[in-house]
Amino acid sequence: MGELRVNCLEYEDREWLLVWDNRKSKRGGGRLEVTADTAKTIKDWLKVRENIDLPTGSEGFLFPPAGEDGAKRHLTPGQIAVIIRKWTDAVPVLLTEEIGEDGERIPFDKQLVYPYAFRHSYAQRHADGGVPIDVLRDLMDHRSIQTTQGYYKISQKRKRQAVNVMRLRTLDRRGKAAPMASATAYEARSVAVPFGNCIDPSNVKAGGKACPLRFQCAACPSYRPDPSYLPAIEDHIRSLKADKEMALMMEADDFVVRNLDDQIAAFKGTAATMRHLMEGMDPEERDEVEKAATVLRKVRAAQGGGGVSLPMPSFPKRHEGNGA
Ligand code: SF4
Incomplete structure (x- = not known):
């Protein structure tokens, strides 16, 4: 269970950070990057909070427990679950992004909205985005990578389907179609390197x-x-640009900068080709390829490779062992 204090917002290097304590694992001061919208919502709430009568003992906490004078210091997950249930009951219908056979958006089962599900959704979104598993482990403040792996479960069938979609969209370095003959070829004759498959x-x-x-x-x-x-x-193009800036700052020889410029240009060409390929697809095909890409990024992230880098949260102390 996490605890939030009234001073839980920090602004550093033009990013908002949420400072939280992991009570369950007895670790304090974790930092999690949040959006400007989330930071604004917290600041708005703090203004509202200034004008309410706080129960004894809850003065330092962001969310005081209504009517719990001295008994509880802040809202508990159980109380938040009740609030969320009331909210979902009051909403006539929640809709998913999925479209049904009648062309309408499919309703979302309101019973599936509860506090712990938010943690799963958070993990799922990052996993879908290809965030490497060790980064997600730190974001979730898990001690063990096995705990985080629970969020990455992808069936062999889904993986195979994704490979079968993607193997037909493989290109060579010049942007020429180079489809793999089979899913086995995609997996066995190539190896995932950070920015694409390699058949060397x-x-x-x-x-x-x-x-x-x-x-x-x-x-x-x-x-x-x-x-x-x-x-x-x-992501690699951004990192090459940062390397180039560093090389210039260090007054490195021209050939170093030239090599970085050439790599940036070449990878930019690869990225443009990929975008062009996607733009040329009809919406149904693009949707199929995007879904397959999500599955494959998740598989690679679980294997510890590929993916985008997110800023790392930090905790003063990390103990080894199992547990969430
Ligand atoms: S990993 Fe090395 S051998 Fe393979 S494609 Fe990249 S540069 Fe070529």
């Missing part, structure tokens, strides 16, 4: 750890990117 035999054999070109994939004949790698490619 020795690198495949070494599980992606024997690249002779230092992962300058956009210039390599063995490179086989597909649209599921687009976020990773964009």
Whole structure:
């Protein structure tokens, strides 16, 4: 269970951070990046809170428990569940993003809205976005990576279906279609490197750890990117740009900067090709490819590779062991 104090908001490097204590695991001072909207909602609530009569003992907490003078210091998950149930009961209908056979959005089962489900949704959204499992473990403040892996469960069937969709959209480094003959070929004749698949035999054999070109994939004949790698490619372009800035600052020799410029240009070309490929698809196909890309990013993230980097939260102390 997490606790939030009244001073739970921090602003650092133009980012809002939520400072929270993990009571269950007895760790305090965790920091989680939140959106400006969330920060504003908290600030608005703090203004409202200034004008309410606080129960004894709850002065330092963000959410005081109404009518619980001295008995509880802040709202508990059970009380929040009751509030959420009242809210969902008052809403006539909640709609999902899915469209039914009648062309209307499918209603969402209101029984599935409860506090712990928010934690699952948070994990699911990050996993779908390809956030590596070790980053998500820290975001969730899990001690063990096995606990986080529980959020990444993808059936072999879904993975196979996704591979079958994506293997037909594989390109070579020049943007020419290079479909893999089968799902087995996609998985066995290639290996996932950070920004796309690689078919270099020795690198495949070494599980992606024997690249002779230092992962300058956009210039390599063995490179086989597909649209599921687009976020990773964009992330890599940002990181190359940061490397270039650093090289300039250090007054490195021209050839270092030239090489980084060339890599940035080549990866930009790969990203543009992927976007072009997606834009050229009809909506149904694009939807199918996007869903397959989500599944594959999640699989790769669970395996500890690929994906986008998110800022890391920090806790003063981490103990080893199991548990959420
Ligand atoms: S540079 Fe070539 S050999 Fe190396 S990982 Fe990338 S595609 Fe494979």
